[in-house]
């Protein structure tokens with residue numbers, strides 16, 4: 066009745082199990098019909114008793130057959146209509162599907178990093194050393210708030226380079242900004258419901274807060290950062306800001322406005338979320354100190370990331386919670402588990418302890434500074450007076466304000482795509498209306514100097 070194949074890599078008992086199960090599911094073996102005894106079937110198949118016994122036991126355990134004392138095994142009554150079709154079919158041979166590739170000759174996406182500069186050799190060494198030292202700890206869950214050593218390294222780095230004042234107890238290791246904001250949303254739900262977001266601004270905070278049931282109010286951004294009069298006039302009690310390098314416009318919020326923003330937050334239990342995502346990358350002059358450092362005991366949640374200098378793929382970021390939110394954080398999240406791998410955290414801690422991080426920051430600042438200057442020269446050369454650059458001098462992108470172009474953003478992006486140029490739509494940073502004049506967001510981190518020059522030359526021919 067059943068034919069087993071000795072050449073098939075699938076064990077014989079599993080082949081028999083599959084065959085009987087198919088017969089049961091298809092109704093070929095009717096309910097309550099008796100299966101041959103183990104001995105009979107083994108003889109019929111010229112197989113061992115273990116093979117038949119193994120198949121029967123698995124079918125029995127899954128309920129396809131039942132047993133009666135001293136009578137043997139019988140087919141269970143199954144609802145044929147509800148039987149999973151896929152179970153009675155042969156498993157599909159797994160084909161190795163090629164991942165669709167998006168190959169752009171010129172990728173101006175603002176979140177791309179230099180393709181050659183991930184410090185792989187140092188990272189590998191720190192990783193292997195951490196693995197050796199941590200092998201016992203890998204048998205348990207790590208600290209849900211993040212590895213203590215990493216939090217200590219981040220604390221002293223933030224104090225030295227960003228003027229942030231905190232202790233490691235306040236630091237939460239996260240897997241990116243969306244994770245931090247999700248935690249913040251949970252902490253503030255119930256006591257707050259309206260968030261002011263920059264317009265134009267990073268799209269992610271809008272999405273995270275909306276998904277958590279908050280109302281997001283877009284507040285216009287000017288050369289002084291978030292418009293504070295509009296903020297005060299709004300019903301927001303939380304303000305998400307990028308004061309040291311506004312995304313996307315690159316503005317730096319001046320000290321007078323920073324102090325006013327802090328004053329706003331202190332008037333009635335409001336909160337500031339300071340996203341300090343790329344402030345290490347300032348090419349002329351010193352990095353702008355953080356807002357948090359102006360009021361370490363204030364209502365400021367500070368957020369930072371390793372995505373801009375080290376790697377966005379590692380998903381390593383952190384936030385500093387003000388003391389009054391810590392108790393609530395522990396209450397809500399004490400039963401959660403860490404979201405960033407313990408080994409990656411310890412590798413990064415070692416990388417920082419051994420001084421590699423700060424050397425890497427300096428190296429990347431030089432590399433990106435050169436790319437940035439190349440981009441400015443190429444734009445001046447190829448666009449001339451037809452474009453004004455906004456937000457230069459920092460970060461991994463600039464904004465081009467075009468003049469004299471009759472084309473809209475969609476048309477420019479489509480034309481660019483046909484020529485192998487990837488452009489990130491500026492309009493996705495706009496919470497409400499589209500920008501009045503066409504603007505291009507040009508990331509330069511992932512491109513070589515010659516790609517920047519060639520890409521800009523080509524782009525300048527497509528925009529008008």
Ligand SMILES: Cc1ncc(COP(=O)(O)O)c(C=O)c1O
Pocket residue numbers: 176240241242243267307312340342369370371372377381382
């Ligand atoms: C404004 C802003 N904040 C934060 C981030 C980084 O977030 P993450 O740590 O999730 O990679 C980005 C990335 O592009 C960003 O543009």
